[in-house]
């Protein structure tokens with residue numbers, strides 16, 4: 147077992163320093179005055195915070211090599227993050243698979259691995275996770291740089307501060323102290339977060355959310371999830387639950403949801419809901435979401451109607467987000483996008499009908515993000531924990 151003493155402390159001791167580093171990570175290379183403008187901090191504060199980060203090798207000065215001047219430390223030199231300075235591991239857990247990536251400090255994927263899950267028993271899942279992390283730690287040795295943290299992304303109600311999975315429907319877990327258990331088995335500092343929130347961090351830093359202060363990520367597939375960024379912060383809620391548009395009830399007489407309520411978006415538009423409804427409507431015992439999708443693509447009117455209804459539910463869910471928070475953009479992603487041609491029109495129409503006033507101006511985009519991107523999001527949460535001085 148590896149000891150956590152292998153990891154080192156990040157030399158940023160103030161929230162401002164973490165903010166500066168994150169700004170350079172998303173937007174760099176940037177000059178100190180550009181950093182000051184973006185963070186609204188003083189030039190003196192930026193210079194003071196940047197110095198130890200350069201000394202410790204986390205930031206590099208983009209010196210003009212051709213000029214060959216002793217220009218180091220000149221405020222006009224842009225600074226950028228040295229991605230090779232540290233490595234991180236991100237793991238996304240689904241109901242039937244673990245997806246793991248080894249990333250650098252800029253969250254670029256260096257190695258990706260998948261292993262199937264045959265059981266949901268927490269001990270067995272933890273053993274598979276530890277073995278996968280060990281494989282990536284061995285890969286990391288080849289880079290000659292330490293792995294500084296492990297991020298694990300799980301769907302459901304996850305308390306990041308406590309490191310506990312309160313409830314994960316697909317894994318059928320309740321109150322599993324995952325961060326503590328994974329830290330014991332891997333020897334790494336562990337951050338556990340809701341999977342959609344983790345994906346939202348990656349989108350905020352590197353994806354379609356860069357530069358936006360208010361946006362949402364809506365994921366469709368096994369569940370219907372939503373990550374929210376408000377005033378530049380990923381929202382976790384007072385109790386670790388926020389943005390649960392999957393459980394916005396849109397039809398009180400609708401199908402029963404696993405949460406105990408009726409007519410939730412998830413009870414109409416999640417994969418299992420679609421499969422169940424397609425079986426009921428068409429009488430064809432489709433095996434899974436892929437088979438249901440095939441049937442609809444073959445033109446079966448009953449199956450197509452089920453997707454149309456799912457699209458309507460998703461569109462109304464997105465309109466609820468737009469009406470409450472007025473995001474600039476909503477990014478729709480998730481494995482359910484495979485059916486997008488079957489429900490895009492209904493999503494658009496239902497959104498337009500239910501969004502109030504200027505909220506309808508929100509830019510709704512689709513963005514296919516494979517599970518490696520979700521695992522990358524988990525690595526981003528580990529980077530976030532590493533560079534933050536104030537929390538977790």
Ligand SMILES: [Zn+2]
Nearest residue numbers: 393403405410
């Ligand atoms: Zn529900």
